[in-house]
Amino acid sequence: MTNEVSSNTKKRLPFYLEYLNKIKNEGQLNVSSKAIAIAMNLGEVQVRKDLAAVSSGGRPKIGYEVDSLIRDLEEYLGYKDTDDAVLFGAGKLGLALLDYPGFYECGFNIIAGFDVDKKKQGLSESGKQIFDNSKFPSFNKKYKAKIGILCVPDSKAQEVCNFMVENGIEAILNFAQAHLIVPDNVIIKSENLAYSLALLSIEMKAKQHKK
Amino acid sequence: MTNEVSSNTKKRLPFYLEYLNKIKNEGQLNVSSKAIAIAMNLGEVQVRKDLAAVSSGGRPKIGYEVDSLIRDLEEYLGYKDTDDAVLFGAGKLGLALLDYPGFYECGFNIIAGFDVDKKKQGLSESGKQIFDNSKFPSFNKKYKAKIGILCVPDSKAQEVCNFMVENGIEAILNFAQAHLIVPDNVIIKSENLAYSLALLSIEMKAKQHKK
DNA sequence: TAGATTGTTAATCGATTAACAATC
DNA sequence: TAGATTGTTAATCGATTAACAATC
Numbered sequence: 001m002t003n004e005v006s007s008n009t010k011k012r013l014p015f016y017l018e019y020l021n022k023i024k025n026e027g028q029l030n031v032s033s034k035a036i037a038i039a040m041n042l043g044e045v046q047v048r049k050d051l052a053a054v055s056s057g058g059r060p061k062i063g064y065e066v067d068s069l070i071r072d073l074e075e076y077l078g079y080k081d082t083d084d085a086v087l088f089g090a091g092k093l094g095l096a097l098l099d100y101p102g103f104y105e106c107g108f109n110i111i112a113g114f115d116v117d118k119k120k121q122g123l124s125e126s127g128k129q130i131f132d133n134s135k136f137p138s139f140n141k142k143y144k145a146k147i148g149i150l151c152v153p154d155s156k157a158q159e160v161c162n163f164m165v166e167n168g169i170e171a172i173l174n175f176a177q178a179h180l181i182v183p184d185n186v187i188i189k190s191e192n193l194a195y196s197l198a199l200l201s202i203e204m205k206a207k208q209h210k211k
Numbered sequence: 212m213t214n215e216v217s218s219n220t221k222k223r224l225p226f227y228l229e230y231l232n233k234i235k236n237e238g239q240l241n242v243s244s245k246a247i248a249i250a251m252n253l254g255e256v257q258v259r260k261d262l263a264a265v266s267s268g269g270r271p272k273i274g275y276e277v278d279s280l281i282r283d284l285e286e287y288l289g290y291k292d293t294d295d296a297v298l299f300g301a302g303k304l305g306l307a308l309l310d311y312p313g314f315y316e317c318g319f320n321i322i323a324g325f326d327v328d329k330k331k332q333g334l335s336e337s338g339k340q341i342f343d344n345s346k347f348p349s350f351n352k353k354y355k356a357k358i359g360i361l362c363v364p365d366s367k368a369q370e371v372c373n374f375m376v377e378n379g380i381e382a383i384l385n386f387a388q389a390h391l392i393v394p395d396n397v398i399i400k401s402e403n404l405a406y407s408l409a410l411l412s413i414e415m416k417a418k419q420h421k422k
Numbered sequence: 423t424a425g426a427t428t429g430t431t432a433a434t435c436g437a438t439t440a441a442c443a444a445t446c
Numbered sequence: 447t448a449g450a451t452t453g454t455t456a457a458t459c460g461a462t463t464a465a466c467a468a469t470c
Binding site for chain 3: 449450451452453454455456457458459460461462463464465466467468469470
């Protein structure tokens with residue numbers, strides 16, 4: 001059932017939610033697919049198809065009820081039931097992510113950080129515990145986190161990745177610039193910030209050429 | 212010419228490059244599309260098509276020359292000529308990005324940060340200057356950065372975004388959880404870390420259901 | 423030459439868009 | 447009822463995959 005929703009649709013869903021929350025705050029109660037399409041630079045029909053896939057639908061002439069659409073999207077995206085996650089590598093990026101409020105809004109609770117460097121262990125600014133890696137096996141026997149965020153140096157990425165997988169992690173958001181190999185039952189998403197920027201820059205240059 | 216390469220192909224290119232650098236370091240001189248496909252979990256033909264789009268090609272029976280493939284990919288991705296970028300919002304994430312070494316490797320040089328908070332102005336850990344926003348107009352008349360990274364609080368995102376665009380920024384990598392509106396000549400990529408995690412988590416749960 | 427591997431053309435698959443029927 | 451808007455079915459478009467010819 002979950003997989004009836006196409007992967008491209010899924011990627012757009014959080015942005016619908018963002019837009020809906022914006023207009024909700026402006027006091028809007030209903031919205032048409034046309035209005036959403038214009039604001040988000042998408043096709044009208046695409047918006048309707050996307051929303052049909054995860055919501056109970058709108059009403060002709062009136063449009064979609066903003067509140068119920070927000071509920072349906074949050075439901076689908078799993079923002080309601082909070083998932084526990086752990087983070088490895090409390091460097092600058094790791095610390096920023098540990099204290100990043102956006103995760104919580106999307107239903108994630110980073111319950112602890114891990115780092116091999118004694119100097120980095122202790123409490124983060126927002127009060128999250130940072131333990132030594134060696135504590136993770138017993139920790140995760142108890143807490144059973146399945147989601148891991150990987151922010152260690154590139155050269156340690158594969159090793160730490162293996163360690164996470166051995167101790168119950170099934171989904172990894174990888175910020176290291178490294179080609180990671182994982183078993184089939186584990187999913188991994190490499191989120192390389194510089195790659196995004198590189199692709200953005202290519203697009204920008206392509207656009208300039210066209211002018 | 213640039214736009215003959217499909218957008219999905221483009222997204223895979225940095226990952227080819229990553230893998231090629233890995234095997235280069237292991238001393239491998241040539242590589243077949245089959246080997247790449249297996250390592251990266253892609254189709255063999257897809258690899259050949261992707262590589263054909265941006266490289267001078269391989270040789271039957273021998274495969275692709277790792278070195279020249281790396282050169283072609285770096286060339287296409289623009290890793291060779293360094294682009295200047297600026298960053299707005301020197302909070303935790305902003306500071307982490309200012310000092311993030313990965314950007315430089317991909318051909319980006321963050322030449323300065325900007326923040327309205329006097330306490331955040333000065334030097335970052337790696338020695339990057341952080342100025343008051345008011346300095347940006349004259350700064351960018353001189354340096355003409357076209358790429359901007361946006362890390363300000365969600366509520367300030369649109370305002371700062373406008374300010375960037377008014378002063379010559381044409382491509383924005385947005386880390387704020389906010390629906391931003393920009394003129395047609397500006398491109399924007401919203402890089403929301405929590406969204407990535409949410410989609411990963413949905414996939415993980417879908418996978419578990421299948422079992 | 424035979425075999426491995428590339429590159430290309432055609433077929434398939436999936437996602438987007440267009441046309442239109444259903445409905446309030 | 448007329449008009450606006452949703453939802454669906456069919457057509458188009460683009461990307462992936464399969465089949466195969468070219469080449470070293």
